[in-house]
Amino acid sequence: MLGLILSFGPGIFAIGYTIGTGSVTSMTVAGSTYGMQLLWVLVLSCLFSGVLIYAYGQYALVTGETGLFAFRKHLxxxxxxxxxxxxxxSFGQWNSLMGILGISASIVQEILAIYIPVIKTIGINVVFIIAAVIIVTMYLLLLKGKYTFFEKILVIFVTIMGFSFLFSLFLVHPLPVEVIQGLIPSIPQVEGGKMMVAAFVGTTMASATFLSRPLFVKGKGWTLEANGAQQKKDAIIAAILVFAISGAIMAVACGALFHEGRGVKTVLDMVGILEPVAGKFALTLFFFGTLSAxxxxIFPCLLIAPILLADYQSGTLDTKSKQFKTITAIACLFALIGPAIGANAIEVQILSQVFNVFVLPLVVAGILYLMNFTAVMAKHRPHWTLNLIMGAAFLFACVISYNGIVALVQYFSII
Structure with missing residues (x-):
């Protein structure tokens, strides 16, 4: 079992980018507030994500080029x-990193407080201290600077996260008819409904996931002849796991809270609400899954800016370079701003997810063009079915981006 898990390829980074505390928050809020109504959004996002992960990986195997480098060279x-x-x-991921760190530190505090209540009475900023310890530890691990090391660390976190949420689903779950109804497209006609749809797509169909794929495929040392089929399988498994884990989170929140009419605004709200319903063990399990998420x-978010810059410059990532160490250090300091000033990490997180959808149409359009560029792909151009799905993904991205703009205008007009 352990050997199977450790054999997982670059798709592990797709899960790391996609499922974080922001994703857990979105799924929790959606499940407790709207039940399974937004399951169809998750299905489409995961379908398109799997196809785009495969497309970017396939392009890298055929041409040896990465995304942004290819944009600059061919478009x-x-x-x-x-x-x-x-x-x-980079802007969206750094803002997301701030929220992720704040929520993760708060979750550590809440887990400790379940068993040691006195920790909340200490007159110091415990959340900031925990956040500083987490981010310094992550930075020191980054200085190890090897792809295989990053991959193994992520495998551990993702495995804990997956088992925690899926096991929670056995303890608390929705009705089967609710799952079926959730596959019928509809948008909650309430305040915040459009924002939630945009945040859903922003966190599940993440541009960072697709653009980082070529560099991770190259870091793995894969080639078209030896690993073409493996690259496809890896992309499919990544998309399925993202759907399974995200769907489990939404379902647990729906099964435990939706029928009670007890919607939550944050993951931390579940401390007082979920425990009487599911018990202390299930609550602790859910929180360990959230912390692992x-x-x-944090690892992928710290990596994203140097990855994209290296992608733009040459298509090669040097994790030992001064540029890599400097940019990741700045990202660590930026991430500590939120916990230091006590910012609303949840609000920062959801807004950053909404902002993520604005570059999504460019990212989809770029790979759709490159995959069909005869001078580069030659006989490896995609089948019409793949083109059809990528075209649908582009239209979906445009609709969601427009929806995100409307949601943000409404949000700031209320403020």
């Missing part, structure tokens, strides 16, 4: 497009 306005994507994703996302 007419590719340099501007690549810069917009680089800045947009946060820790598994």
């Amino acid at each position: 007419k306005y590719g340099k501007l497009m690549a810069l917009l994507v680089l800045v947009g994703i 946060g820790l598994s996302s």
